[in-house]
Amino acid sequence: MKLPAGITESDLCRRLDRFSIETPSWGYADTGTRFGKFLQDAAATTIEEKLADAAAVHSVTGCCDSVAVHVLWDFPAGVKTSDVAAKAKALRLKIGSINPNVFQDQCYKLGSVSNRNPAIRKQATDHILESVRLGKDVGSSLLSLWFADGTNYPGQGNIRQRKKWFESALRQVHDAMPPEMMMLVEYKPFEPAFYHTDIADWGMAASLARHAGKQAKVLVDTGHHLPGCNIEHIVAFLIDEGMLGGFHFNDRKYADDDLTVGSIDPYQLFRIFNEIVLAERETGKDLNVAYMIDQSHNIKPKTEAMIETVVTAQEYFCKALLVDHRAAAAAREIDDVVMAERALKDAFATDVRPFLAEYRASKGLPREPLQAFRASGYVAKVAAERGPRKSKSGGAYA
Ligand code: RM4
Ligand code: MN
Ligand code: MN
Numbered sequence: 424m425k426l427p428a429g430i431t432e433s434d435l436c437r438r439l440d441r442f443s444i445e446t447p448s449w450g451y452a453d454t455g456t457r458f459g460k461f462l463q464d465a466a467a468t469t470i471e472e473k474l475a476d477a478a479a480v481h482s483v484t485g486c487c488d489s490v491a492v493h494v495l496w497d498f499p500a501g502v503k504t505s506d507v508a509a510k511a512k513a514l515r516l517k518i519g520s521i522n523p524n525v526f527q528d529q530c531y532k533l534g535s536v537s538n539r540n541p542a543i544r545k546q547a548t549d550h551i552l553e554s555v556r557l558g559k560d561v562g563s564s565l566l567s568l569w570f571a572d573g574t575n576y577p578g579q580g581n582i583r584q585r586k587k588w589f590e591s592a593l594r595q596v597h598d599a600m601p602p603e604m605m606m607l608v609e610y611k612p613f614e615p616a617f618y619h620t621d622i623a624d625w626g627m628a629a630s631l632a633r634h635a636g637k638q639a640k641v642l643v644d645t646g647h648h649l650p651g652c653n654i655e656h657i658v659a660f661l662i663d664e665g666m667l668g669g670f671h672f673n674d675r676k677y678a679d680d681d682l683t684v685g686s687i688d689p690y691q692l693f694r695i696f697n698e699i700v701l702a703e704r705e706t707g708k709d710l711n712v713a714y715m716i717d718q719s720h721n722i723k724p725k726t727e728a729m730i731e732t733v734v735t736a737q738e739y740f741c742k743a744l745l746v747d748h749r750a751a752a753a754a755r756e757i758d759d760v761v762m763a764e765r766a767l768k769d770a771f772a773t774d775v776r777p778f779l780a781e782y783r784a785s786k787g788l789p790r791e792p793l794q795a796f797r798a799s800g801y802v803a804k805v806a807a808e809r810g811p812r813k814s815k816s817g818g819a820y821a
Pocket of ligand 2 (some may be wrong): 717
């Protein structure tokens with residue numbers, strides 16, 4: 424494997440040791456499209472089952488000991504936060520980002536914090552404030568905010584008024600956060616709203632985060648851009664502004680498809696990691712960025728899809744570590760566009776899988792996480808336990 428000048432294999436290993444990626448509790452559950460939901464016997468239903476699956480993924484990959492939770496789905500009435508925290512700890516996991524849910528209840532049909540009705544705005548803000556408290560209880564310092572707020576028709580809402588409601592809600596939440604907590608503001612251009620989304624892009628998210636306060640940054644979900652968007656450019660820009668807070672990784676072809684990472688455009692994933700590695704090399708320190716997965720595996724088995732994604736993310740991060748940035752910079756100095764690009768292409772083309780297999784073996788992990796997971800029989804075991812408890816009807820669209 425060709426290494427960039429001045430970088431050793433042990434440098435790569437040390438950086439990989441610090442590369443971890445959070446898996447989402449909802450990625451282990453039965454999900455679907457708006458046309459329906461297909462159930463898998465092995466898919467998790469309760470937070471206990473989701474944590475068990477996350478632990479199984481971590482046991483073969485070694486780099487995902489943190490689990491994102493969605494408040495409404497994971498903490499229904501009767502579930503105690505202290506129990507969840509204790510269960511996670513027993514499995515050697517941490518509860519990671521806290522995701523409030525202000526999009527599912529009937530009252531949010533016309534918006535949450537930008538709803539015209541002050542009582543609904545208050546209900547939404549109170550739920551997010553409750554999520555801040557929940558984060559404190561489970562030892563999480565990340566509050567991850569995604570809003571479905573938007574309108575379907577021109578004239579339906581006063582866009583500037585809604586912006587002001589957003590500013591004041593996020594400010595209020597920010598003021599309630601403990602000093603170690605970070606607020607991540609996620610953007611999405613469309614869906615479920617189809618005319619305008621209140622936080623449609625990274626610029627709006629950055630503006631709202633700045634209004635909220637110093638502990639607020641932008642969350643880039645790789646599935647939340649219009650076709651053709653240059654995501655790594657956004658990433659580089661946000662890094663330079665000190666506003667990049669984290670990622671929701673997934674892949675897409677058309678919309679917010681939530682496919683496994685790298686399945687459609689692995690070069691894009693590599694280019695994103697390349698911007699991160701370049702910035703880290705320039706400053707000599709790791710970026711403080713939360714790497715998270717946000718996927719919904721409707722066709723693939725949940726845990727296998729998660730392992731695939733984690734392994735792919737690790738591979739492409741490793742490839743980005745192979746970019747000879749000095750060679751690229753030297754090529755730029757003489758306007759040699761071809762060789763500057765070549766530095767990226769060479770790294771991208773390198774097969775890092777044998778190196779990563781050795782790296783895993785050196786840590787007592789399986790060389791091939793997916794194969795080891797299949798051999799463990801975990802899916803069949805949990806399917807036998809969980810399957811009979813599930814209703815076989817699936818979920819209808821209408
Ligand atoms: C949204 C967005 C959020 C996620 C929900 C379930 O499209 O990506 O991050 O929490 O889906
Ligand atoms: Mn997301
Ligand atoms: Mn999404």
